[in-house]
Amino acid sequence: DAKTTQPTSMDCAEGRAANLPCNHSTISGNEYVYWYRQIHSQGPQYIIHGLKNNETNEMASLIITEDRKSSTLILPHATLRDTAVYYCIVRGVTGANNLFFGTGTRLTVIP
Amino acid sequence: NAGVTQTPKFQVLKTGQSMTLQCAQDMNHNSMYWYRQDPGMGLRLIYYSASEGTTDKGEVPNGYNVSRLNKREFSLRLESAAPSQTSVYFCASRTLLGDTQYFGPGTRLTVL
Numbered sequence: 760d761a762k763t764t765q766p767t768s769m770d771c772a773e774g775r776a777a778n779l780p781c782n783h784s785t786i787s788g789n790e791y792v793y794w795y796r797q798i799h800s801q802g803p804q805y806i807i808h809g810l811k812n813n814e815t816n817e818m819a820s821l822i823i824t825e826d827r828k829s830s831t832l833i834l835p836h837a838t839l840r841d842t843a844v845y846y847c848i849v850r851g852v853t854g855a856n857n858l859f860f861g862t863g864t865r866l867t868v869i870p
Numbered sequence: 871n872a873g874v875t876q877t878p879k880f881q882v883l884k885t886g887q888s889m890t891l892q893c894a895q896d897m898n899h900n901s902m903y904w905y906r907q908d909p910g911m912g913l914r915l916i917y918y919s920a921s922e923g924t925t926d927k928g929e930v931p932n933g934y935n936v937s938r939l940n941k942r943e944f945s946l947r948l949e950s951a952a953p954s955q956t957s958v959y960f961c962a963s964r965t966l967l968g969d970t971q972y973f974g975p976g977t978r979l980t981v982l
Contacts, residue, residue, distance in 0.1 A: 800958075862910070
């Protein structure tokens with residue numbers, strides 16, 4: 760599975776959009792981009808995933824560049840409860856299908 | 871529908887003691903996973919079970935054994951606990967063709 764690079768930490772004002780970047784320059788054609796988050800001391804929570812098209816659900820939007828080498832997770836209106844560590848994960852569809860968690864981005868939403 | 875449950879929530883062991891961490895899911899998922907998370911780090915895969923009756927090693931299997939008791943339950947055993955196994959342990963499950971993993975709340979283990 761391809762490696763990902765994320766900033767260590769970011770701040771965002773409450774009510775504003777949080778844009779979390781992720782680089783995955785070695786991604787291959789059949790690998791998906793997944794985003795999970797982990798709120799303090801809890802188990803990771805799935806947010807969204809995509810292959811090449813932009814995706815949106817009730818939690819977030821995922822923008823994947825045309826060359827698929829990077830992506831951005833967008834939380835449209837960040838709240839204090841969105842403070843968490845966000846993990847960008849690239850995974851294929853074969854094999855163990857386990858998730859490789861790097862160190863992620865610690866997002867702090869500021870009142 | 872409780873999702874993925876783990877017991878116990880907290881445990882303190884002395885070096886050399888043994889224990890079993892329990893995990894159960896009620897979502898009829900085929901695959902189950904055990905991860906550990908050390909302070910300030912991401913999760914690392916210990917063992918996984920792609921389906922009932924099968925188990926395979928992950929990234930950090932040494933010192934652990936697993937049992938896929940049935941489709942619902944996947945246990946993790948520490949035969950002789952060591953301080954290096956102090957960590958938070960997460961269980962997860964996934965459907966056969968599903969894309970997402972669902973995680974339990976974790977077990978916080980301290981080995982003295």
